[in-house]
Amino acid sequence: MTFRLTPLVDPAESSSARRLAWLAAAPDGAPLGSAFLRLFTSPEQAHLGELSLDVHPAERRRGVGSALLAAALATARTEGRRALLARAVEGSPGGAFLSDRGFEPALVLDFARLDLATGRTAQGTAADPVDPASHGTGPAAELPSGYRLVSWVGHCPAEWLPAFTRSRTAMDDVPMGDTGFGQVVWDEARVLSAARAVAARGELLHTVAVAEEATGDLVGFSELVLPADRCGDAQHYGTAVRPDHRRRGLARAMKAEAIRWTRAEHPGITGLLTDTAEHNTGMLAVNRALGYRSTHRCVEFRLPL
Numbered sequence: 001m002t003f004r005l006t007p008l009v010d011p012a013e014s015s016s017a018r019r020l021a022w023l024a025a026a027p028d029g030a031p032l033g034s035a036f037l038r039l040f041t042s043p044e045q046a047h048l049g050e051l052s053l054d055v056h057p058a059e060r061r062r063g064v065g066s067a068l069l070a071a072a073l074a075t076a077r078t079e080g081r082r083a084l085l086a087r088a089v090e091g092s093p094g095g096a097f098l099s100d101r102g103f104e105p106a107l108v109l110d111f112a113r114l115d116l117a118t119g120r121t122a123q124g125t126a127a128d129p130v131d132p133a134s135h136g137t138g139p140a141a142e143l144p145s146g147y148r149l150v151s152w153v154g155h156c157p158a159e160w161l162p163a164f165t166r167s168r169t170a171m172d173d174v175p176m177g178d179t180g181f182g183q184v185v186w187d188e189a190r191v192l193s194a195a196r197a198v199a200a201r202g203e204l205l206h207t208v209a210v211a212e213e214a215t216g217d218l219v220g221f222s223e224l225v226l227p228a229d230r231c232g233d234a235q236h237y238g239t240a241v242r243p244d245h246r247r248r249g250l251a252r253a254m255k256a257e258a259i260r261w262t263r264a265e266h267p268g269i270t271g272l273l274t275d276t277a278e279h280n281t282g283m284l285a286v287n288r289a290l291g292y293r294s295t296h297r298c299v300e301f302r303l304p305l
Contacts, residue, residue: 001062003032005071016042016190022071024055024064032059035068039079044183049076051086053094065097076305083304085179090297103301106178108278112292113233116263117270143210144248149257150218151208155195160218164209165191167218170240174280179300202228206261208254210241219245222254230266236274239283252286259290 003024010019017040024032033055040048051072055065076084086103088094143149156164168186198205204226209218220241226234236258241250262269274292276283 001059001064002027003064003067005067007071010036016040016045016184020072020075022068024068032056033064033068035072037072037075039076039081042184044185045181046080047082048181049079049081049084051076051084053086060093066101069101073303073305081305083302085181086301086303087298088301090299095299095301098301098303101303103303104178105299106302107300109275109298109300110278110284110294111273111275111296111298112287112294113274114259114272114290114292115270116259116272143250143253146213147219147248147250148211148213149208149253150211151206151257151261153204153206154199155192155205156207160209161188161191163211163216163218164207164221167209167221167240167242170220170242171238173243174240174277179302198225204230205237206258208257208261210245210250210254212245220250220254222251222258224258224262224272226262226266226269229268231268231270233271233273234262234266234269236272239274239286246282251283252289255286255290 003026006023006025008021008023010021017038020037020039022035024034026032033053035054036052038050038052040046040050049072051069053065053068053072055068073084084103085106086098087109088098090108150160152160165186165188168191172183195205206224206226208222208224210220211217212219220239222239223237224234225237236255239251239255241248259272262272272292274287275298276287278284278297
């Protein structure tokens, strides 16, 4: 099959990564597929690249995907990357494509959805009974003594910024399997930059955090991003509690508050999406208790370079 690859550069750079791209097109200009290579720039992840590759189903098995992958691999090696990550739905042709080319499974993610519109699962069957308070139809889930919830929309208020930045260390031990993803270091500039990136897309960032009353410090957080039109599904970006404050119901309380707020303030949002590593049993249990139901699983593949 005759086609050409056109290299592109994504002009939108973040404080932690930049993206390159390739477009595969037929001689008449019809698009056949694309590849995006995300090159992390933060020191703790400068060894990694992340690949997203798509080929139109009608154009597969004609060498398009292999050519796109070869272009991305060559660039990743030139950029000094030591490993490349790529994700595919478990059992999909994309997963088979990656496996055939030397990528190895490094992490399995469980994707789940909470149906806010009907109270039913994504498959259309009735969900298991859930405590109304924890499900977000009533007040937020009860917190143990000594804690309180705080929340904000958009960027973190100045009064909470130092404490919120410190609370990001709760993600340091998030299960990442064998991806070699590295430990992301957050400072105040990075926290604000991430919020600006969400706002620049027209999306809405809602954050719930837990404050320890004795110290005034934030010991956990949960972030939710609503789409620009405030309709359809919103996406959880991360929920974490510092190790010394876990197993006290704080994660469940924060997510329950996010559910309650979404229902009260944005009725156009019909579902909440989340993804969790399959061996993060604690967060999986929180999701199930709140009514989230699995929709599919994805495999994070890794290729040493």
